Every structure is written in structure tokens, then in C-alpha cells.
């Protein structure tokens with residue numbers, strides 16, 4: 500069946516179902532630099548793009564344009580609402596592809612705010628409670644092979660020549676990407692760097708420690724903000740470039756919405772779903788990198804045996820293991836943590852895997868897992884409630900699930916830490932840390948200062964002021 504026949508079929512289906520039908524066509528293409536493709540949308544699609552790269556670079560996704568948006572400022576039942584809307588579209592979708600490769604074809608990309616019960620502020624007004632969109636053009640590089648998807652929503656009255664135009668535009672974007680010559684990024688002077696209320700933050704940490712010692716609260720993650728102001732607007736591509744270079748083992752993401760974008764390099768996976776195979780990661784407990792290999796090694800060994808950090812980590816392992824057991828037939832967790840090292844910091848890390856039952860969706864997994872005690876605390880509800888009351892910043896999408904799912908329900912979500920919200924020439928950076936009984940405000944403060952470094956470095960901020 501050729502494309503026109505398929506489109507015709509989609510239009511008939513739209514009439515029958517009395518709703519728009521998702522049309523998706525995938526083509527295998529030659530290798531393309533994902534950042535060049537991202538840049539090819541500079542002129543026409545700023546505000547409507549996303550970038551995603553997993554640590555192993557098995558899945559690299561670039562979305563340009565959007566054909567449908569799932570967004571709300573407030574929603575009690577957000578995971579289920581999105582899942583149902585996506586399933587309904589997929590059920591009637593008209594998908595043309597030769598091979599069933601995860602991450603190609605119809606795809607929903609986006610994220611949630613940390614806490615849907617927190618009143619949303621002006622800072623995050625472009626994102627809301629949750630924001631997902633289906634890209635118009637999607638470049639997927641899956642296990643080293645590139646694919647280009649065109650998506651469209653077809654109504655029964657649509658003029659099908661619209662798609663011929665999209666096809667032409669796709670070729671123009673590809674052509675631009677292939678000929679893209681990277682210019683050296685112009686120097687963007689940092690004018691101001693403000694740490695938001697550091698002393699108050701330390702006081703809050705101290706009162707949280709007291710609360711942990713005297714109540715049933717075991718752990719709470721408290722975050723703080725650093726605000727940067729530059730001479731001129733901060734473009735996403737050079738920042739992505741630096742993140743990809745400096746944090747190659749992290750999830751690199753950028754999510755544009757209108758005039759703002761949310762960008763980061765997170766070392767933490769929330770969940771990956773491939774068929775019924777699930778994986779998740781426990782990442783909590785931190786120490787600095789050493790200046791020499793010996794010092795680094797010593798710091799790593801210290802972390803692996805430090806009681807405070809092991810307890811901080813163990814709360815995360817127990818919760819994730821338990822959450823996975825509610826949706827999986829089988830869950831595997833190694834006996835003890837290993838080290839995960841990134842450029843600026845090392846963490847205790849325990850991977851978790853499992854086989855879920857057929858009826859479980861990736862949104863069910865996200866709902867069960869978010870927020871883990873690496874982002875919220877323990878007990879979960881109490882910790883989230885206290886974060887809502889104690890923190891002066893608005894987390895928005897910071898420390899929240901961000902990622903993708905495809906038409907088969909495969910997908911992956913990372914936890915959006917080591918991240919910044921960029922608005923014109925300003926950026927808000929966020930970093931938090933797990934407070935437990937034996938925490939000390941000053942060392943937790945230093946830990947958050949280290950966690951700002953990946954974004955400070957990628958944006959060109961001043962590293963010395965916070966180290």
C-alpha cells in the first residue's frame with residue numbers, strides 16, 4: 500500500500516471514529532548527527548523541540564515540531580489520564596514502518612512536575628503539572644541506526660497534500676542538518692550568580708534532622724536553587740554539546756516549551772521498559788571526586804563504607820525493590836551497592852531489574868516509583884508533604900520523571916536532576932540531597948554545591964564560587 504492509500508485509510512478511520520487519527524511513517528536513513536538535526540529546527544521550531552540521549556547511547560531522540568500536546572496545570576489522576584489518551588490514539592493509529600524498532604514511529608515525549616499538589620508558580624508556567632507532546636518530525640538513533648519519523652493527526656476533512664508538504668519540509672530539515680557547520684559558541688558573559696538563601700537552607704536542613712530524630716520521618720530530600728544571569732540569551736545547542744561531552748555517562752535531555760527550556764544531564768534512571776522487562780536504579784549517597792587517581796579511589800572506598808551514606812542509600816533500595824515487587828513477577832537486586840562516577844561526583848548505585856506482568860504500562864511504573872527516596876524521602880507521602888511545606892523553591896520538573904514512550908508501550912524515564920530551567924538570559928539550577936538522622940547541614944550544603952557543577956560548567960557559570 501502506498502502512502503496516499505494509507506493516508507486515505509487514516510481519513511476514513513477518522514470519519515468512522517469521529518476523531519483525529521494519528522498517522523506515522525518511519526523511514527530508515529543514513530547516519531545523522533543528532534545535534535545538527537536539532538539545530539536544523541532553529542528557525543521555525545524554537546520552543547517545540549526535545550533532545551534525549553541515554554547513557555549507553557542506545558536511544559538518541561530528537562523531536563522537532565509538535566502535532567499534539569498533553570498538558571495540564573493541575574491533575575489528580577495524571578498518569579492514568581495520559582496513558583488512556585495515548586492508548587486511544589495508538590489504538591486507531593495508522594503506522595507505516597518496515598521494522599518494529601522501539602523509539603521509532605509514534606512517540607510521546609515529556610515529563611511531570613515533582614508534586615502535583617504544589618501550587619504552580621510563574622517560574623514553571625510553560626510546563627504546568629505535566630507536559631507531553633508528539634513530535635512532528637522525530638530522529639531516532641537506535642543501536643547506531645538512524646530513522647526518521649513523520650507524524651500527523653489526520654481529520655476526515657483534511658487535505659492530504661498537507662503531508663506532501665511535511666515530506667518536503669522533512670527533506671529540507673535533513674538537508675540543513677547534513678550541511679550544518681558548527682560555529683564556535685560565542686562567549687556569553689555571566690553577569691550574576693545568586694545562591695538562593697543558603698543560610699536559611701542550612702537551617703531547614705537542621706530542623707529536618709531534628710524532625711527525623713523525633714518523628715517517624717526517616718529521610719527527606721531537600722533542594723535549593725542557584726540563579727544565573729548572562730549577558731545574552733542562552734541557546735540550548737551549545738549547552739547540550741557541553742553536557743554530552745562532559746557528562747557522557749548520563750541521560751542528556753532538553754525539553755523546550757515556548758520561550759523556556761528545561762535541560763540537564765542526569766545520572767539517574769527511574770525506569771526503562773522493553774516489553775515486560777523493567778529496569779530501575781537506586782542512586783543515593785555521594786562523595787566528591789578526587790584530584791588524583793589515588794585520592795579518588797580512597798574517596799570511593801570511604802563512600803562504600805560510610806554508614807550515613809549506606810543508610811541514605813538503603814532507604815532507596817528498599818523502596819524501589821518493594822515498588823517493583825508490586826508490579827513484577829520477579830525482581831533482582833544485587834547484595835550491595837557499587838560506585839557510579841561522573842565528572843564531578845561519585846554515588847552509591849544499585850541497579851534493579853524485573854519482569855512485569857503484561858497489563859503494566861510504563862505510566863504505572865512511573866506512578867509506583869516516583870518519587871523514590873532519592874528525590875522525596877521516607878515515608879513517601881509524609882516526605883513529599885514536608886518538602887511542599889519546607890522548601891522555598893518551586894521544583895517544577897526538577898527531580899521528576901522525564902522521558903518517552905512509543906506506540907508499543909516501550910520507553911524510558913530518567914529522574915530530571917543536575918538540571919536547569921532556562922528563560923532567555925537567565926537560568927535556575929536545582930540541586931538537592933538526602934537528609935537522614937546523621938546528616939550535617941554544612942556537608943549537605945557542600946554536596947549540593949558539587950551537584951550544581953555539571954550545569955554550571957555546561958552553562959559557563961563560575962565553579963569556584965560554590966566549590
Ligand SMILES: C=C(O[C@H]1C=CC=C(C(=O)O)[C@@H]1O)C(=O)O
Pocket residue numbers: 720722767782783784785846872873874898916917929930931932933950
Ligand atoms: C537530589 C539529587 O541527587 C540525588 C541523587 C543522587 C544522590 C543523592 C544524595 O546523595 O543525596 C540524591 O538523593 C540532586 O542531584 O539534585
Ligand SMILES: [Mg+2]
Pocket residue numbers: 783784785811932933946
Ligand atoms: Mg546525599
